Amino acid sequence: MSSAEQYDITTADNTHFEGIVELFTTPEEFFLIYPSGTWPFDKAQLERLSRERSDFTVVLDTGQVIGFANLYTSIAGDRYFIGNVVISDTYRGQGIGRRLVRHMCDRIFDRYASTVYISVFTDNTTALLLYASLGFMPFDIERRTTPKGDSAALLHMRLDARSW
16 A cells, blocks of 8 residues: 555545645645635635535545645536645655545546546646646646736646546
């Protein structure tokens, strides 16, 4: 068993919300994961997000939240995206993010659609390389503005079930 497999992946509920909020530790990282959110992240924002998105999912280590992701659809409702993927700083580098993203892909393929979408800022090298290694391919790029007013490039990627 790999170290990532020892942790439980389960549906999140409101008892996990405090732990999810604690995963976001800096405003810079928060922007990379939830660019439309407001720093500091809090439970009220997460509750609002839970009404806008679906399939809130957590990774647990003996009950402690160590990872989080969710799903959302495009405005037209025709594309399913994996969103807000975050792993606790102290658990990174163990393959937990890979396992969580694979879990979310399987959920979309099994329940919703034959293509999965994900977006990543181009300076988030670790996430960008993870998604590429799973077979996600870039298809569009969007200009965003950071909280400091700088330009940032948001890369949109997709993965078809045929290549999964």
